Amino acid sequence: MRIFQSWRYPANWTIFRLDDRLLLILMAIIVGSFSGIASVVLNRSIVTIFGWLHHFRHYWWAFVLPGIGAALSSLFLDKIVKEGAGHGVPEVIYSVSRYGGLLRFRSSFSRIISSALTIGSGGSAGPEAPVVISGASIGSNIAKYFSLNDRQRVALVGCGAAGAISSIFNAPIAGMVFAIEVILGEWKSVNIVPIAISAVAGTEISRILQGNQIAFSHRLFSISHMDIVACVGLAVLTAAASILLTRLLRSMHVISKKLPTPVWLRAAIGGCAVGLIGLFLPVVLGEGYHSVQAMIDGVFLQGFAIVGLGTLAKIVATALTLGWGGAGGIFAPCLVIGSLAGLTYHHGLALLWPSVSWVNEGCFALLGMAGLISGMLQAPLTGIFLIVEITGGYEVILPLIIVSTISTSLCHYIEPASYYLKELVERGHFLRPGTDARVLSDLNVSELIEKDCIAVTQNMLLRDFISIVKKSHRNYFPVENEKTGHFMGIIHLDDIRPYLFNPVMYDAVFLGQIMNTRVDIVNLDDELADVIRKMDANHLFSMPVVVNNRFIGLISKGNLLDQYRKELMVQTSQLM
Amino acid sequence: MNHQLLHIFRNSPLGRETLLQSIYFSRQIEVSPVIYIPKSTKFLMYFENDVVQIDLDASYLMSPDTALEHATELLEKADLEPKFLEPKHYTASTLPDIHTDFGYMSCPRSISSLSSKIGLGYIGPRVRRIVKSAQFPVLITSPVYKEWESIAVFFGGSVNAFNALKLGFQLCRISGMRLDVFTLLENKSQESYEKLITDKNLETEMSRYVNTWHFLRKKALEKNLYEVPHNALVVLGAYGHHLLKNFVFGSKMEKIQATIFNNLLIVGPNYPAESYRAAS
Numbered sequence: 020m021r022i023f024q025s026w027r028y029p030a031n032w033t034i035f036r037l038d039d040r041l042l043l044i045l046m047a048i049i050v051g052s053f054s055g056i057a058s059v060v061l062n063r064s065i066v067t068i069f070g071w072l073h074h075f076r077h078y079w080w081a082f083v084l085p086g087i088g089a090a091l092s093s094l095f096l097d098k099i100v101k102e103g104a105g106h107g108v109p110e111v112i113y114s115v116s117r118y119g120g121l122l123r124f125r126s127s128f129s130r131i132i133s134s135a136l137t138i139g140s141g142g143s144a145g146p147e148a149p150v151v152i153s154g155a156s157i158g159s160n161i162a163k164y165f166s167l168n169d170r171q172r173v174a175l176v177g178c179g180a181a182g183a184i185s186s187i188f189n190a191p192i193a194g195m196v197f198a199i200e201v202i203l204g205e206w207k208s209v210n211i212v213p214i215a216i217s218a219v220a221g222t223e224i225s226r227i228l229q230g231n232q233i234a235f236s237h238r239l240f241s242i243s244h245m246d247i248v249a250c251v252g253l254a255v256l257t258a259a260a261s262i263l264l265t266r267l268l269r270s271m272h273v274i275s276k277k278l279p280t281p282v283w284l285r286a287a288i289g290g291c292a293v294g295l296i297g298l299f300l301p302v303v304l305g306e307g308y309h310s311v312q313a314m315i316d317g318v319f320l321q322g323f324a325i326v327g328l329g330t331l332a333k334i335v336a337t338a339l340t341l342g343w344g345g346a347g348g349i350f351a352p353c354l355v356i357g358s359l360a361g362l363t364y365h366h367g368l369a370l371l372w373p374s375v376s377w378v379n380e381g382c383f384a385l386l387g388m389a390g391l392i393s394g395m396l397q398a399p400l401t402g403i404f405l406i407v408e409i410t411g412g413y414e415v416i417l418p419l420i421i422v423s424t425i426s427t428s429l430c431h432y433i434e435p436a437s438y439y440l441k442e443l444v445e446r447g448h449f450l451r452p453g454t455d456a457r458v459l460s461d462l463n464v465s466e467l468i469e470k471d472c473i474a475v476t477q478n479m480l481l482r483d484f485i486s487i488v489k490k491s492h493r494n495y496f497p498v499e500n501e502k503t504g505h506f507m508g509i510i511h512l513d514d515i516r517p518y519l520f521n522p523v524m525y526d527a528v529f530l531g532q533i534m535n536t537r538v539d540i541v542n543l544d545d546e547l548a549d550v551i552r553k554m555d556a557n558h559l560f561s562m563p564v565v566v567n568n569r570f571i572g573l574i575s576k577g578n579l580l581d582q583y584r585k586e587l588m589v590q591t592s593q594l595m
Numbered sequence: 596m597n598h599q600l601l602h603i604f605r606n607s608p609l610g611r612e613t614l615l616q617s618i619y620f621s622r623q624i625e626v627s628p629v630i631y632i633p634k635s636t637k638f639l640m641y642f643e644n645d646v647v648q649i650d651l652d653a654s655y656l657m658s659p660d661t662a663l664e665h666a667t668e669l670l671e672k673a674d675l676e677p678k679f680l681e682p683k684h685y686t687a688s689t690l691p692d693i694h695t696d697f698g699y700m701s702c703p704r705s706i707s708s709l710s711s712k713i714g715l716g717y718i719g720p721r722v723r724r725i726v727k728s729a730q731f732p733v734l735i736t737s738p739v740y741k742e743w744e745s746i747a748v749f750f751g752g753s754v755n756a757f758n759a760l761k762l763g764f765q766l767c768r769i770s771g772m773r774l775d776v777f778t779l780l781e782n783k784s785q786e787s788y789e790k791l792i793t794d795k796n797l798e799t800e801m802s803r804y805v806n807t808w809h810f811l812r813k814k815a816l817e818k819n820l821y822e823v824p825h826n827a828l829v830v831l832g833a834y835g836h837h838l839l840k841n842f843v844f845g846s847k848m849e850k851i852q853a854t855i856f857n858n859l860l861i862v863g864p865n866y867p868a869e870s871y872r873a874a875s
Contacts, residue, residue, distance in 0.1 A: 101637055101650050102687075110686055114646075117684065121646040123639075163644055448684065465696055543599060544629075544694060546683065566598045567627030567676055 040209065043171060047178045047213035050161055051220025054154030054182030058221065059228045061131045061146045061153075062187060068139025069305055076141075082294030085304070088140020089290030089345040092133040093283040096346060100129040107152030108348070108439045111176065111202060114159070116443070116450035117460060119169030120176035126156035133346035141304040143293050143336035144347020147187055151348070154183030154221075155202070174210045177203045181214045182221030189225055189232065190408035191218040193401060200398045201439065204451040235308075235315050235410045240382040242418060245375055250386060250418040253364045254425035257390025260360050261430050264334045264349075264395065265438045271342020282344050289343025293336045302329050303336035307355035314358040314384040315410065323366035330359040349438060353391040361387025385410050386422045393423035394430040397437035402427070453591045459547045461586050467547075467579055468564050468572035475510065476501045477531030481518055484530055488512065495561050497570040498534045505568040508534035540565040541574050550574065600626045600699040600734070601680070603633060605655045606662035609703065609738070614666060616736035616858060617701040618673045619743075620828075623770045626698055628670065631680040632662045638682070638691045642728035643865060648690075649721050699860075700725065701734040704852070726863040727834050732762060735852065735859040743858055745773040745806075747827040749851065752783075752791050755832025759862045760797070763830045766860075767804045774804050775827070779811045779819060779847075816847060820854045830860045 068088075075081055096102050102123075107130050114122050130149035138144050158179030162172035177198040185194030195218040199206055275285045297304040313319040321329065337352040361383035368377055377383075385406060393402030402423040407413055430437070436444040443449040450457035473487055474497045487496070496510045514533050518524040539557060541550055541564045554562065554576055561575040602617040604610055614630075621628045636651045663679070670677040682691030702722050726733050748763035750756045760776065767774040778788050788810075792801055801808070811819035823829065833848035852859055 101648065102690075113686060118641045118646065121641055121644075123646055123648055125648070166644065442688075446685065463696060543696065544680070544683075567678070569598070569627075571598065 039171070040212065042167075043174055043209075043213040044216055046161060046165070046167070046171070046175055047217040048220045050154070050158040050175050050178040051182035051185075051217030052224050053157045053161075054150070054179045054217070055186035055221035055224025056228075057127070057131060057153045057157065058146075058150045058183050058186035059225055061135055061150055062229070064131070064135035065139045065146055065306065068135060069141075072140060079298075082298055083291055085137075085141035085143075085294040085297070085340070085345075086287040086289075086291035088136045088138075089142050089340065089343070090283045090287035091140075092136040092142075092346045093286035093344045095136065096129060096133045097282050100125045102126065102129050108148045108201070109443050111152055111155040111180065112204075112439060113443055113448050114155075115173050115176055115203060116457065117448065120155075120159050120162070120173040122152075122156040122159040122176065124156065124160050127153050127160060130346060134348070137290075137340065137345040137347050138306055138351075140290070141294060141297060142290055142340040142345045142347060143303050143305070143307070143333060143352055144340050144345055145306050145349060145351025145353075146347065147184060147350035148348025149346065150183035150187050151180045151197075151202075154179030154181075158217075170209075173203065174213050177210055177214045178217035181218040182224075184221075185218040186221035186225035188405065188409050189222060189229075190405060191215075191222040193405035193408050194218040194221060196404045197398070197401045200400050201396060205453070235312055235385075240378050240412070240415060242378050242382065242415065243376075246378045246382070247418050247421065249364075249368060249377070250421045251425060252368075253361060253383060253386055254390055254422045255429065256364050257357060257360050257387055257422065258394050258426045258429035258433075260330065260334065260356055261353075261391055261394030261426065262433050264337060264352075264356065264391075265430075265434055265441070267334060267338035268342050268349075268438065269441070271338045275343045286344030289339040289345060292339045292343075296332050296336050296339075300325075300329055300332045302355070302359070303333045306351040307333070308351065311354050311358045311384070311388070314362050315381040317379050317381045319362060319380075319384075323363065323370060326359055326366060327363045330356055330363055333359060349395060350392070353395050354388045357388035357391030358384035359387070360391065361385065382415060382418075385412060385415060386418050389419050390422040390426040394426040395438050397427050397431050397440075399423040399427040453587065456548065458583055458586045458590060459551070461590075462547050462579075462582055464541055464543050464545055464547065464550065464564060464574060467574050467582055469575060469578060470572040472497055472570075472573055474499045474570060475530055477507055477529065477534065479530045480526055481515065481528040481530070481533075482525035484510075484515070485519075485525065488515075493573070495563070495573055497563055497573075498530055499570060503568075506540075506563065506565045506570040507531075508536040509538050509563055510534050538563060542566065543571070547579065551576070551579065598626050599697050600628045600701055601693070601697040602628050602630050602701045603649075603651070603655065604630050604662060604666050605652075605703075606632075606657050606659070606665055607654050610655075611665070611669065612738065612740045613701065613703050613736050614669050615740040617734065618669060618675060619740070620699070620701065620734055620858070621675060622673060623743075623772070624766055625769055627678060628675060628701075629678050629680050629697070630666050630670070631682075631693060632659075632666065634659070635689055635691070637689075638693050639686050640693050640695050640725065640728075642695050643730060645724070645728040647721065647724045647728060649693075649725075695729065695731075697731050699731050699734055700729065701736060703736055703738075723834075726861050728865060729863050730865050730867055732830075732866060733861045733863065735861060737856050737858050741826065741856070741858065743772075743826050743828040745775065745824055745827045746770070747823050747829050747857075748774065748776045749829065749831035749847075750776050750778050750788070751832075751847065752778075752788060753832060755834075755862055755864060755866075757795060757797075757832075758866050759830050759832040761800075762860070762862055762866075764800045764804045766828070766830065773806045775824070776801075776805050776808045777811060777819075777823060778808065779816055785810050816850050817854050820851065823855060823857065825855075825857065827857055828860055829855065829857045830862070832862045834864050 072084055114120055130152050134149035155176045158175035162175045180202045181194040181198035184197045185191045195215050198214050302310045333356045362380055365380040365383040389402045389406040393399045403419050440449050450460050473491050477498055494512045498507045539553055541562045561573045564571045600621050617628050633655050638649050640647045667677045684692040746763055746766050748760050750760050813819050
C-alpha cells in the first residue's frame with residue numbers, strides 16, 4: 020500500500036528532492052511520448068476517414084460530406100463530451116494564465132475525435148491546434164495524478180503542447196518555440212529544458228510510428244537580392260490575408276450565433292457551404308497538405324486568377340468551417356492560404372516584371388506560409404522555425420525572417436492581439452506571468468484580510484473608545500450594531516481628532532454620531548484589481564470586508580502591496 | 596474561515612427542498628448563502644489541484660423567468676439577504692467558471708442525473724468529484740426538507756475523521772446544538788480511539804462539546820446506524836484512504852449515505868485542518 024501511495028507522490032522521492040528539475044525531465048518524457056501518440060492517432064484517423072470518403076467525392080452530393088462531418092463533430096462535442104466547439108488553444112492559454120494549467124481530462128481526447136470527423140470529411144481546418152489541447156491536457160492530468168504543484172503543472176502543459184506540435188510536424192524546434200512563445204509566454208530555463216525534452220520525445224514517437232519524413236521537401240532555391248526585396252511585398256500580402264482570415268473567422272462566429280438553430284445544424288450548414296466551394300475548388304477541402312506540396316514543388320499549374328481566387332476561397336472555407344462550429348485548428352489552413360498567397364504573389368511579379376528571373380514559385384509558397392503563420396499567431400519565431408523544419412529549407416532563412424517579422428509587425432499594428440489571444444484580451448483574461456493583472460489575479464481578498472481589528476458599537480462613548488484606541492495598533496475601527504452584530508460604519512482616528520484635546524466632549528460624544536456610514540465595502544469575491552482601483556480613486560488606505568452585513572476584517576493597501584511584491588518575486592524569479 | 600455557502604439553485608420542487616436545507620444550515624451556523632442560478636447546463640469549478648466540469652441535469656434550467664423570484668422569496672422569508680453569484684470568468688464563451696472560495700457548498704445527492712434517479716445509495720459522479728477536490732465541506736442534503744436539531748460526527752481515527760471531528764466542534768460551538776460522536780469499533784478497542792484523541796490533544800474539546808461518545812459494536816456498519824438520531828446533521832470524512840483501499844473495501848461514507856436519510860456534511864481529503872484553528 021505504501022509503495023502504491025509513494026508512487027503517486029514522486030516529488031517526495033529522494034532523487035527528486037535533490038533537484039526537482041530531474042522530476043520535470045522524467046515527466047516531460049512521459050508527457051511528450053503520450054502527446055506524440057495522440058498526434059499520430061489524429062493524423063492516422065484523418066487519413067483513414069479522408070480515404071474512406073474519397074470514393075464518394077466525385078458524386079454531385081459530395082458537398083454534404085463536410086457538413087455531415089462537422090455536424091457529427093459538433094454533436095460529439097456538445098452532447099457526448101459536453102465541451103464547446105473551437106480549437107482549444109485559447110482555453111489552454113487561459114488555464115495557464117489563471118488556473119496553473121488545470122485542464123479537463125476529457126480535453127485530452129475530445130478534440131482528437133471531433134477534429135478527425137471535421138477534417139476527415141473535408142472541412143477546412145488543421146489537426147495541430149486539437150493536438151495542442153490534447154497534449155496540454157495530457158500534461159495537466161499527468162501533473163494532477165502525480166500531485167505536482169502549479170509551476171510544474173504549467174511546465175508539463177507546455178511539454179504537452181510542444182510534444183504534440185513536434186510530433187505532428189516532425190519539427191522539434193518549432194514545437195518547443197510554439198510552447199514557449201504562444202502557450203507559456205515566458206522564456207525560463209526551468210521550462211525550456213523539459214519542453215525541449217518533451218519535443219524530442221514527441222518527435223521520436225512520430226518518427227518510430229510514421230517514419231522520419233520532412234513534411235514538405237523541396238529542391239534547392241537560388242535566392243537573389245531582388246527576391247529578398249520582393250519579400251517585403253509578400254509580407255504585406257500575407258499580413259493582409261491574416262487580418263482578413265482573423266476578422267472573417269470572428270464575424271462568422273457572430274453570424275452563426277445569431278441563427279436560432281442547434282449548434283450541430285450550424286456546423287452542418289458551414290460544412291455544406293465548404294463542400295459547395297470544394298466542388299469548384301478542391302484545394303479548399305481538408306487540411307490541404309497535398310496542394311501545399313504541389314505548390315512547393317512548382318507543379319501547381321493554375322494561373323494567377325485561379326490561385327488568387329483559391330486564396331480567398333480557402334480563407335472563406337476556413338472561416339465557414341471553424342466559425343460555424345466545426346472542430347479544428349488554423350495551422351494547416353494557414354499553410355495552405357500562405358502558400359496560395361505566395362504563389363499568387365509570384366504569378367503577379369512574373370506578370371508585372373516578366374524580364375526579371377525570380378526564384379522558383381515554390382520558394383514564395385514557402386515564404387507565404389511563414390508570413391501567414393507569423394501573422395495569425397503573431398509569433399514570428401514559431402513561423403520561422405516551423406517553416407525551416409517542415410521544409411528543411413535553411414537556405415531561405417533570410418527572406419523567411421523578413422516575411423515573418425514584417426507580417427507579425429503589420430498584423431500587430433492592425434490587430435493588437437493574435438487570433439488565439441483576441442478573445443482572451445477582450446475578456447481581460449490574458450494574464451502573462453509578471454504582469455500587473457496576473458499578479459493581482461493570483462491573489463484574492465480572503466488571503467489579504469487582516470482580522471486584528473477591534474469592533475466598537477454605536478452607543479459607545481468617546482471616553483470608552485479612547486481607552487480602546489490605546490490598546491489597538493490600528494487606525495480603523497468597525498462599528499457594529501449591538502443587537503444584530505451588523506456592520507454600520509467605520510471610525511478612523513482622524514474622525515476623533517477634533518474632540519481628542521477637549522475632555523469635555525469625552526462623555527458627550529457617541530460613536531454613532533461621528534462614525535462614517537458611507538463606506539465603500541469589499542466583498543469576498545471582489546476582484547483585487549477592482550479593490551485597488553477603488554482605493555486609488557477614493558484615496559483610501561483600508562477598506563472593510565463585509566459579508567452578509569457582518570464585518571469580517573480589513574483589507575489594507577500596505578498589506579496588499581506587500582503580498583503583491585511577494586507574488587511578483589515568485590512569478591519573475593528565474594530559478595522558479 | 597470563509598463565511599459563505601455556495602448553493603446551485605434548481606427551480607423545481609426538489610430544488611426548493613434543497614434550498615430550504617441550505618437556508619436552515621446557513622442560519623444555524625451563521626454563514627451567508629450565495630446562490631448561483633445557472634444559465635447553461637455546464638460550468639467549471641477550479642479547485643487547488645483539479646478542475647471539475649459540472650454538467651447539470653436539465654431541470655436546473657427549468658422556468659428561468661421565475662428562478663430568481665423563487666430563490667429570493669425563500670431567502671427573504673428566512674431573513675437572509677439574497678445574494679446571487681454572477682460568473683466573472685469564462686473558460687469558453689458558454690462555459691462559466693464558478694470560483695471555489697467558499698466555506699461550504701450544498702448539493703443534492705446528484706446534480707448531473709435526472710432527479711428521479713436521486714435516492715439513497717446514489718451519489719452522482721460530479722458530487723463525488725467535488726467532495727474529493729474541495730477545500731470546503733459539502734452539505735449533501737436529504738431529499739426532503741428536514742430540520743436537524745443535533746450534530747452527529749462519525750469518527751474512525753483517520754486524518755479525515757479528525758477533520759470531521761474538529762468541524763463538529765466548530766458547528767457545535769456556533770449553533771449551540773448537542774454533539775454526539777459515533778465510532779465503529781472494528782478491530783480496535785475503545786481505549787485505542789481514546790488514545791488517539793489524547794495524542795492529538797483534543798481531550799478538552801471532547802469534554803467541552805461532546806454529549807455522548809457512542810461506540811458501535813456490531814460488525815456491520817449498517818446495523819449500527821439506527822443509533823444515529825434521525826434529526827441529526829451527520830458530519831463525516833470521506834475518501835481519505837488511498838485509491839486501492841477504497842477500491843477493495845469501499846467507502847464508509849457511501850455506505851452510511853446509502854442507509855440514512857439525514858443531512859450529511861462531508862469533509863473531503865482536501866479540507867484543510869487549519870480552518871478549524873483559524874475559526875476557533
